[in-house]
Amino acid sequence: MAGISTSGAVPIRAALFDLDGTLVATEHRSRAAWTRLFHTHGLEADEALLATFVGRRGQEALADHVHRFSGSTVNELFDEAVGYLNSPAIPPPYPVAGAEALVKKLYTERVPMAVVTSGLREHAHALLDHVGGANLFTAVITAEDVRQGKPHPEGFLAGCAALGVDPAQAVAFEDAPAGIAASKAAGLTCVGLTTTHAAEALAAADLIVPDLAGINWPPLSMTAA
Numbered sequence: 001m002a003g004i005s006t007s008g009a010v011p012i013r014a015a016l017f018d019l020d021g022t023l024v025a026t027e028h029r030s031r032a033a034w035t036r037l038f039h040t041h042g043l044e045a046d047e048a049l050l051a052t053f054v055g056r057r058g059q060e061a062l063a064d065h066v067h068r069f070s071g072s073t074v075n076e077l078f079d080e081a082v083g084y085l086n087s088p089a090i091p092p093p094y095p096v097a098g099a100e101a102l103v104k105k106l107y108t109e110r111v112p113m114a115v116v117t118s119g120l121r122e123h124a125h126a127l128l129d130h131v132g133g134a135n136l137f138t139a140v141i142t143a144e145d146v147r148q149g150k151p152h153p154e155g156f157l158a159g160c161a162a163l164g165v166d167p168a169q170a171v172a173f174e175d176a177p178a179g180i181a182a183s184k185a186a187g188l189t190c191v192g193l194t195t196t197h198a199a200e201a202l203a204a205a206d207l208i209v210p211d212l213a214g215i216n217w218p219p220l221s222m223t224a225a
Contacts, residue, residue, distance in 0.1 A: 012189065014170040015106055015217075016159045018055070019117035021175035021196040023099045023212075024127045027054065028091055033084040037077060041069050054196055055176025057118045057149035058082075082120075093127060096195055098213030100131040106217060107136045114139040114159035116172070116182075118149050138163055150178040153186035160186070173212070180204050191215075 020026040031050050038045035053061040058081065062074045069077055084090060106113055114137055117124050121142040128134040139162035146154045160167045167187035174180045175193045183190045184204055192205030199208050209215070 010166075010168050012169060012171050014112040014114070014160070014163045014165040016114045016116050016156060016163075016170055016172045016183070016188065017103075018172070018174045018176070018179045019115050019124055019127055020119060021054070021096070022173050022179075022193055023096055023103070023115070024093050024130045025096050025195065026093045026127065027196045029085060029093060030054075032090050033081045036084050037081045040080075041072070043068055055118060055150055055174070055178035057143045059143075060149050082123075093130060095130045096193070097211040098215060099211075102212045102215050102217075103131045103136055107132070109217070111217065112163040112165060113137045114141060114163055116141045116155040116159045116179075118143055118155075118179075120144060150176075151181035151185070153182050156183050156186035156188055160188070174205070175202075177201050177204070 017023050020030065030053065034050055034053055035045045049065070052064060058078050059074050062077050066072065066074050066077065103113065115124060115128065117140070119127075119142060121140070121144055124140055124142050125134045128137070128140070134140055139159055141155050141159045141162070143149060145158060146152075148154050156172060157167065160170055163170070170188045172179070172183035172188045172190045173193065174183055174190055175196045177197065180190050180192055180202060181204060190205045192202035192208045193212070194202065194208060194210050202208050
């Protein structure tokens with residue numbers, strides 16, 4: 001990966017990863033579940049609507065649309081959608097290209113790592129098995145650990161605190177505009193992956209790459225002001 005550098009030259013010491021769409025490909029599953037939820041209730045779910053769910057806590061995204069679901073609460077609808085993920089009709093998740101190799105490389109090199117996800121803890125730990133396991137990460141910050149989800153910076157700030165690093169010493173890997181906004185608001189350098197969005201939607205990232213294959217580290221090749 002090309003280096004990210006500025007004249008300030010504060011070395012990057014830690015990596016914080018989004019999970020869905022960044023380490024593990026799940027967007028195809030989420031889209032199928034949200035689409036089924038809307039269709040079951042007689043509602044349409046086009047691409048523009050589905051895009052509003054990407055990178056955000058499910059309950060917060062649903063709150064924007066709950067008025068369209070007669071007699072249902074956000075929590076009821078969220079539980080229904082999560083239940084659809086267990087259907088055999090929903091395709092399985094799989095690792096993003098290069099994710100497992102990068103995570104294991106950084107773990108071997110003792111680079112502090114955290115996951116900052118809008119998903120639930122049980123969901124996160126199950127998905128992390130696809131890239132070597134949750135035990136490779138010092139911290140896993142989930143929707144249950146924050147009061148405000150992405151694009152609010154709370155999750156990334158909590159991740160940096162758990163790793164004991166200043167945000168200026170950390171790089172975030174994200175696939176969604178909400179996550180990039182959250183990481184930048186927290187003060188991190190951000191690498192955006194075009195696994196779920198076009199590069200134009202990720203313009204706020206410091207560097208845009210197709211996936212995690214071929215990502216280089218040492219931290220000295222990436223510096224932040």
